[in-house]
Amino acid sequence: MTRLAVLGCGRAGLMHAGNIAAHPRAVLAGVHDIAASAAENAAHALGARIFGSAGEALASPDVDAVVIASATATHCDYIEAAVEAGKPVLCEKPLDVSLERVELCRRRIGDTDLPIMLGFMRRFDAGHRAARQALLDGEIGELHQVVITSRDPCLSSDAYIETSGGIFRDMTIHDFDLARFMLGEEVVSVFATGSRLVDPPLMERCGDYDTAAAVLTTGSGKQAIIVNSREAAYGYDQRVELFGSRGMALSDNPRENAMTRHVRGATNVSAPLLHFFVERYRAAFVAEIRSFVDAVEGSAPVEVGFEDGRLALVLADAAFRSVAEGRTVAVAEIAQGPTGGLR
């Protein structure tokens, strides 16, 4: 059995802890949270031990690997400590809001052979994966365009938005990774635009955007078009369209059930969309933990790694610079100069 500790017992951490407990070959070795009550909650619900600190968890001989679901600012510190302790890591996105910090982390852990996995769970979604499989199977020919619609059901709290690193680092980062996953070749340039339509005062205050679009281009000219909003009244809208030379694969929003209502003036009324990421990607999160356990056991490679996390952040930085400067930004520019981003 693989023994996993979870650092951070918020919404994501709790879910990971539950998925670990339900995994047939994994055990929840313990949890940690800087808020004692959050850790106690999780420990009580799942019958797990509480670690007094991240360091205690990492040092424990009863812990084989860790899941980092704590605040973003701690991610790189914990990854470095885990690598030092020789423990594989599954880390929630983003690696950090600062690309410099991430590059420092990369230098520090650079040559490790330990599995370092990034929590881009959308790669594990059944529909998105089926679309990619159709592409890999040649059913839609050569890929030309990826269109990703990604809208949250509602604005997060002001506090969250303020420390999120901005829409491209916090929310679009999933779409950047998904675009890379689908495109099958690296993005070389980024255009992005942002608007303030959902909550203009908050967005002004944070220097952030609630409505955004981005166009990524690869070396061979493949395009990824990303459409974002921080608030869709009809729910968490997650669609991916792969358009190729011989057809299109469209991963649409699944629903809780397949019941439709037909009444005067409205037919085919379907169930609401699944509420948010916990519900929408429930099975994907389970598959992600399964993939991580496989990687820790050494039976499969890491499916999405540190470098994927770093490159998604590079695209986010490019997007912020694109908005600021009103131009297409070459990905190569980002590695060198200081990154743009939130005021």
Added chain:
Amino acid sequence: MTRLAVLGCGRAGLMHAGNIAAHPRAVLAGVHDIAASAAENAAHALGARIFGSAGEALASPDVDAVVIASATATHCDYIEAAVEAGKPVLCEKPLDVSLERVELCRRRIGDTDLPIMLGFMRRFDAGHRAARQALLDGEIGELHQVVITSRDPCLSSDAYIETSGGIFRDMTIHDFDLARFMLGEEVVSVFATGSRLVDPPLMERCGDYDTAAAVLTTGSGKQAIIVNSREAAYGYDQRVELFGSRGMALSDNPRENAMTRHVRGATNVSAPLLHFFVERYRAAFVAEIRSFVDAVEGSAPVEVGFEDGRLALVLADAAFRSVAEGRTVAVAEIAQGPTGGLR
């Protein structure tokens, strides 16, 4: 140009007259209605001549063929007169509410070579036809079951219901014909049941039913299941399902447009169904006139003939007897004894 007269200028007659006027090789030679104002309306709208009587229309050297859209009780009389006048006929369903009258008509016109076509427009619907084509093309293998859902959007007027001949002769008769069209072999037995749920007092008074189901079986055991209601709040519901040994073809309800709305609590909200037969089968009625003109011109055989009209009525009579006697009725029984039906 083929010159067609229309007898009867109600809803159906007016529509046929318009479709004739728009046909590239047909001309509306004139109209007749026992209500002078109805005839004047039609004549005015379409710039056509008024005939003072059906006989006048049939006798006119300017009329090549007639469309009978008058009251059901006149259908057989007009067909007989048209045959005597040597004029091809397109007659609205049903031929009559009395099978005896129809059989008398058959004997009288029995050996005519003139095109006598029945107005079962559903055979000309693009979706239903595409389903049948999938069957003919072998895409769904051997046919096992036909499931027809057919619900009107609202009760007709009391007066109409009272003289309609009952639900099986008035409404289900379309489904009986469609079942025969799809089954590709003759029905040998009929089971039917009727309920009074939409307007029980009216149905009691007329000895009729507003909610019905029927199961038809062919000699080889193929089944047709028919589901009827005289009132569907969400609109005119017309679906046909062909189930075979290798698959299923499903002709669903088309809609006016492909726009869907997605709001809080309700996603994928589609347009209402097309209101009623005039709207739902608009293109089918046009194709029906086209088919009739082809038959009159001699360039194509009659696609749905007098015998189809008689056999649909036989199934309706069998259905009424089945309800009355609570048993499966062999189609062979109907040809011989007196028919059951409405009190």
Added chain:
Amino acid sequence: MTRLAVLGCGRAGLMHAGNIAAHPRAVLAGVHDIAASAAENAAHALGARIFGSAGEALASPDVDAVVIASATATHCDYIEAAVEAGKPVLCEKPLDVSLERVELCRRRIGDTDLPIMLGFMRRFDAGHRAARQALLDGEIGELHQVVITSRDPCLSSDAYIETSGGIFRDMTIHDFDLARFMLGEEVVSVFATGSRLVDPPLMERCGDYDTAAAVLTTGSGKQAIIVNSREAAYGYDQRVELFGSRGMALSDNPRENAMTRHVRGATNVSAPLLHFFVERYRAAFVAEIRSFVDAVEGSAPVEVGFEDGRLALVLADAAFRSVAEGRTVAVAEIAQGPTGGLR
């Protein structure tokens, strides 16, 4: 924790055992199967104890309740033994192929207060339940018609078919129960018809049918129309339509994912249907165990009981008699005379 033993370790038993093991307040106390290897398989996979006999399981002080998933012929014996041992029961359908045996069982256990639950898992399906909820919420008005399409993906083995009790007792029995669940009032008459189209020689030999339709009517005239086949090439087809005075609720087939493909000549190509009952009703089976555990704990009433199992079998017997005699059979007839059924 509620300790449950599972009798019978075939496909259904194994699944129940797994669901019990995953239930937060239940424990798999052990398993039994007359085939030792089947029991060992299950015991090994789930880390459970093996009982040498059903009696041993029922007598064990470590067992609070039992799930009966053994051969149909043992169901009533085990139910009687469980009641004698004071252990609540969840029993797979059908109770028996013989209504006499079921009525004898009823007399024997008649006044027990123990929870006796029937395994009609379709009542727990999210889509079917959402349709019923729409009805209960008044969204579709007064119920007029229930239309159930239920087709298996492929013929079971000859051996299974031969001892199944016939299509109405083996397969349609689920639809009879679902119809009762939806109708909300008792069925008073049954019409059914059966054909041999999928495998005529096998069906002839067994006196059974592979293609069937049934029409049930309640006292107030509500209709339930059931459409069955033992083999649908496109998969396990499970649809329920509730048609009422103000609208329709349609529980359609869910799919594994919401990905569609669009290629030359074919658009909107969706995933195959979920393979069979284990996949299609996976969540329903989990909800069923949850409901049973609630009933054993005394925190909720039994949602579907012995009498539901008996009445579904009465409808199956009525259906066989209807086919044999070509007439509508009153449910009241079945309680009295000898039942019809398979030759």
Added chain:
Amino acid sequence: MTRLAVLGCGRAGLMHAGNIAAHPRAVLAGVHDIAASAAENAAHALGARIFGSAGEALASPDVDAVVIASATATHCDYIEAAVEAGKPVLCEKPLDVSLERVELCRRRIGDTDLPIMLGFMRRFDAGHRAARQALLDGEIGELHQVVITSRDPCLSSDAYIETSGGIFRDMTIHDFDLARFMLGEEVVSVFATGSRLVDPPLMERCGDYDTAAAVLTTGSGKQAIIVNSREAAYGYDQRVELFGSRGMALSDNPRENAMTRHVRGATNVSAPLLHFFVERYRAAFVAEIRSFVDAVEGSAPVEVGFEDGRLALVLADAAFRSVAEGRTVAVAEIAQGPTGGLR
């Protein structure tokens, strides 16, 4: 009756001529094409007179108004001549490939009161219009994003591509107009990107693109995202999504019929998309002629005018400059300096 002449008898001209002939209050006064055989074809098919030149048609006292469906290079000349002759115009898009020519035309006809209508037929599509109506009715709240997917079924001929003015002036111009129609306020900046993926050699040769994306922004920050390809293997893909503060309206691709096939491995297989603009926008073209006739009769204002044609071209020019310079282009820049565009 309004008497209309059609200048140009290619695919579009023929269609307009047929729609005019079928209009209840319009008459096809005659046709003209520089290729005599094309004019003869049209004249023969519709029983219309042939004009030897555009001038002859415009000078004829039997012509009340003209439809210009000739080569793009003639559009402005014919518009100017028509205005001089006092004849209202319906002109196909684009007005010209050169914005300078269009601005010259505008100056020349600037103060005319004659109806000058642009052939942006997508504004008349039932689905797109229903989506816009949902917006106007407040059903989706304040508009935030318009997402337009517009893909042709196949590359046009090399000759056509070479003189088309480039993808943004030839194809995207419809989407620019549709975006303006939906946004309800003017676009202030344009970003666009183009790739050569369908036929790289041809596109290189023409300096054109076959795969494109554009992002338009209005003064208040509303976004329109346009996704284009010159070749979609699955057919003419035309979708419009309006996303607002309270919901989304999605105008999806209609199909020829609502029949779906369900076979082993593929369910819900729908009909192919309607082939191309003639089929997809058949009803829209009819509505467009109806709108033009209303405007000529004076009973309704011009729904889409010269200025709409000019502004769509401004956006196309901005798009070409954006691609060339890799930056967001302000619409205000285009009015002043020389336009970018095809090499």
